[in-house]
Amino acid sequence: MPAHPEPPATPAPDSAAGHPANPAQTVDPLAVIRSRGYLRVLLLAGLIGVPVSVVSYGFLALVSWLQGYLFTELPATLGFDSVPVWWPLPLLALSGLLVALCIRFLPGTSGHPPSEGFAAGGFPRPPELPGVVLAALATLALGAVLGPEAPLIALGGGLGALAVLLIKKDSPPTALAVIASAGSFAAVSTLLGSPLLGAFLLMEASGLGGAMLGVGLLPGLLAAGIGSLVFVGLDSWTGLGTFSLAIPDLPAFSTPTLAMFLWALVLGVACPLLAWGIKALARVVRPAVHAQRLLVTPVLGLLIAGLAIGFALVTGEDTGQVLFSGQSTLPALISNGASWPIGALGLLALCKALAYGLSLSAFRGGPVFPAMFIGAALGIMASHLPGMALVPAVGVGIGAMCVSMLRLPLTSVLLATVLLTSDAYAVMPLVIVAVVVAHVITGRLPEPPGRWLRRDPEPTVPGPATSAPSLG
Incomplete structure (x- = not known):
């Protein structure tokens, strides 16, 4: 299920030749990297990786604890000798009710609808973050069959954008988008086992590319690398685990046939x-x-x-x-x-x-x-x-x-x-x-059968533009 691509930019007239010019082709990546505004963005991206990683680690730890408590410990607390086979029924019904209430009554849509495909490149506004967190907790902790990566990306992006707005309320959209992307990197990369894997995931899902690819990804890689160190430190301190993707101690394999x-x-x-x-x-x-x-x-x-x-x-x-x-x-x-x-x-x-x-x-x-x-x-x-x-x-x-x-x-x-x-x-x-x-x-393959009665609105801010990011 593909992500929704960003709408193409409207071509600007070329004053010399009278032909349309692609704005993305007129930006010099080296000039952006050398700019003072970009250095400020890199610094903020490195700093934002720390609190976003702490919040993400806490979110994953809370999900893990809730799953264990609700599905293993709670039946014993209520007097059952073992977990009844029917036990998932009330929990999954409660999950559905809580998610529906979040989507219906909280600001935004409580995250991107997963049936529309994996999406990146936008981020929820601050009032929408509680709905994202609560709906994700109700989904993940109570047994529905979805993963934590999309809520983490939304949470990291929203917290990154919130940090920029707290520093400078009138920050340009490009700076908001770049730091939000850095927050998403920091939130999801350690879950997937590698900052590079997180970079590929967000790059492909958001459709980033071209000469500005490195400019857009560098703050995210910095935030993801610092976030990985934070995850390792929290693992050593708490003993809860790293929530990493990699599986150790597999049988050796050497030659395909x-x-x-x-x-x-x-x-x-x-x-x-x-x-x-x-x-x-x-x-x-x-x-x-x-x-x-x-x-x-x-x-x-x-x-x-x-x-x-x-x-x-x-x-x-x-x-x-x-x-x-x-x-x-x-x-x-x-x-x-x-x-x-x-x-x-x-x-x-x-x-x-x-x-x-x-x-x-x-x-x-x-x-x-x-x-x-x-x-x-x-x-x-x-x-x-x-x-x-x-x-x-x-x-x-x-x-x-x-x-x-x-x-x-x-x-x-x-x-x-x-x-x-x-x-x-x-x-x-x-x-x-x-x-x-x-x-x-x-x-x-043909499109699957069925149709949408209506789409959930997408109250997200557009992804990174190709102009030089700046915080001032």
């Missing part, structure tokens, strides 16, 4: 078809959400809970395999993948995909981690078949599924390879093949 390339082609074809079905489900359901949000969203929560309960009853596994983004359960799934029956893996992928589609239609969160989890499950299934090993299968499945859902090919390759740490170099050729095939097929 012809059979593995063939399986990469198969997964590159299969993942776009599954992703098309997920997007079609979200698109078919979403008009009903718009018509009766306060009623339909809790019902969708009950359906998501029902999928998790059905999976648990059939397989004997925990409902948490279907619920949540999959970020915390993905390492265990990969480590224990060889012991999972192929039928249980298929049912897991199906239930997770259905819950993912329903969550996309009404809740608030990011689409990255559920796509990674489903891709990993499909890859583990392939590893049970002749000619495919576990580690490359997981990388191929994650890459193909992510590009099918996000349409961000560079980011999808990096997501799969960063996840696999020491095996990444050997796996990368297979991942690239699968991502390219999946990306081409995704682009050739």
Whole structure:
């Protein structure tokens, strides 16, 4: 699901030749970098990386604690000997109700609607930040199948813009956009395991490019690097973990084979078809959400809970395999993948995909981690078949599924390879093949059925312009 591109700039007349000139081509990147205003922007970007990273770390820690408390500790507190199999039902219904109330009554739309694709390049205004945070907490902590990356990007961008406005209320839009982007970098980069991966994600999603690419990304990279140090320090101090993407202690893998390339082609074809079905489900359901949000969203929560309960009853596994983004359960799934029956893996992928589609239609969160989890499950299934090993299968499945859902090919390759740490170099050729095939097929598939009754408004400030940023 592609991000919405920024509208093209209106060409300005060229006084000498009388022909339209592209403003982006008239800006000298070196002149921008040498300017005093840009140095002030870099300084502020470095400074903003610290508080944004602290807030992001606290947000992720709160989500993790709430998930553990609500789904594990609370049943024991209420006198249950074990967690009842029906336990997700009231929590998911409550999640739907809280998200609907946030979207309906708080300023803004409580974040970008995930069914419209992964979006970057804008940021919420200060009055809209509470809605973003509360809707994301209700979604992530209570079990809906979306990830934390989109709320973190919005939160970091909003806090970055707020910092600029507190320093200088009449700051130019370019400075606001650049510092907001730096806040988004700082918020999301450590979650993904690398400042560079965060840069690729936001660059592809926002459509940044051209000669001004380095100018726009440099403040964000600085904020992300400082944010990574903050995350490491907070991990050492609190012991809560780094919330990093990378999975250590994977089996060694050295050499791709012809059979593995063939399986990469198969997964590159299969993942776009599954992703098309997920997007079609979200698109078919979403008009009903718009018509009766306060009623339909809790019902969708009950359906998501029902999928998790059905999976648990059939397989004997925990409902948490279907619920949540999959970020915390993905390492265990990969480590224990060889012991999972192929039928249980298929049912897991199906239930997770259905819950993912329903969550996309009404809740608030990011689409990255559920796509990674489903891709990993499909890859583990392939590893049970002749000619495919576990580690490359997981990388191929994650890459193909992510590009099918996000349409961000560079980011999808990096997501799969960063996840696999020491095996990444050997796996990368297979991942690239699968991502390219999946990306081409995704682009050739017809639009999913269904239509929007109306779009959620997008109360965000436009992304970075190509003029020199300045704080004064």
